[in-house]
Amino acid sequence: MAEYEMQESNLPNEDGKRVLFPRMRLWGQADLDKIVDKISYASSFTPGDIKGLVKALADEMACQMASGRSVKIDGIGVFSPSLALRDGYERESGEPGAPKRNAMSIWLNNVNFRADKELIENTGRRCILERSKWKFRHSSQVFSPQERLKMAQDFLCSNPFMRVADYCRLTGLLSDKAARELKQWSEEPESGIGCKGRGSHKIYVKR
Template sequence: MAKYVMQEMRNLHKEGETLLYPRMVIDGCCETEELVEIITKGSTLRKGEVLASLQLISEGMATLMAHGRSVRLEGIGLFTPCLSLKDGKEREDTNGEATRRNAQSIEISDINFRAEKTLVRDTNSQCNLQRQKGDWRCNRSKYSPEERLSLALKHLESNPTLTISEYEHLTGLSHTAAGRELKKWSETPESGIYFKGSGSHKVYVKS
């Protein structure tokens, strides 16, 4: 039996308001060996045959996606490769004045997956939910936005940079909220905060 909680999420349309959404409690991860046992149980397929098939499917998908194609597995879903700049590579500016990024600066960084509706329906039809005691609440900061900005500037008086994780620790915000607020400060000239770097290397500094 699967369990769920009601998670508190900020209402993006109304500042300061939160809403409750159902969220499944994930109870561990089924690894390949366990999945193969389930597949072969009650069938004529042998474990080695299923493992070999999975390996061949994985290799075939990688080859196709490396050549710029998406892969759809009937009854499972659509797999699509996505690109990003390699670590340490700066983004191109839209005005064309910065160095143009060549293929050596770009890599496949992830594979996006969109489940087929049949997989969603089959999963839902077999799912028996039970509510778990306790709900998940948003991390609420005890400081006002102005006080959080002051904490950030004070940190930067004695440190050259400020990361999202450090701001999260300083303010009590969730990691997502901390990142969103730092981005807002960096886009507000009078805040005294700006950023340098990109992606996982982005840090915030005094402007």
């Protein structure tokens, strides 16, 4: 059973009135160990077998994407490498005679994911929703700052970096407040969170 709540959009509708949209309440994150335990219990595979296969799959996906290919896993989705300029380099203007960026100024900063229709449909078939008993509140009131910090720390333990959008999904914060709070965490060494990049390319990493 999953719960949803109606959350207010950042932008009003054409009449200037507030718009509410359904949002699933997330109660944490299932890590690899949890998924491995579930699969192992329901099959003849050992946890070591499953973890080894996942690691081999992740390594081969990285090799394929590093060679300039997207990776399609039937039933899961398509993974595509994404590039960005390194810090300190300006974008090409395209004007005649203007400086051009070479490979040293570009890095692979992300992997984009597009879910397979089968995964979406499979999730939808299993999803039974009920309205949350919590009365709608702004997301910043649902979790305390320390609870949100712990969420970010846990996320970075199993992911190489975090974007503002990731933090929004984890905590329910709106993007402006999420960006400000992540910036605050990155400026406090004891938080264990640092940052790289700038502007729309800024990411947050484990110190």
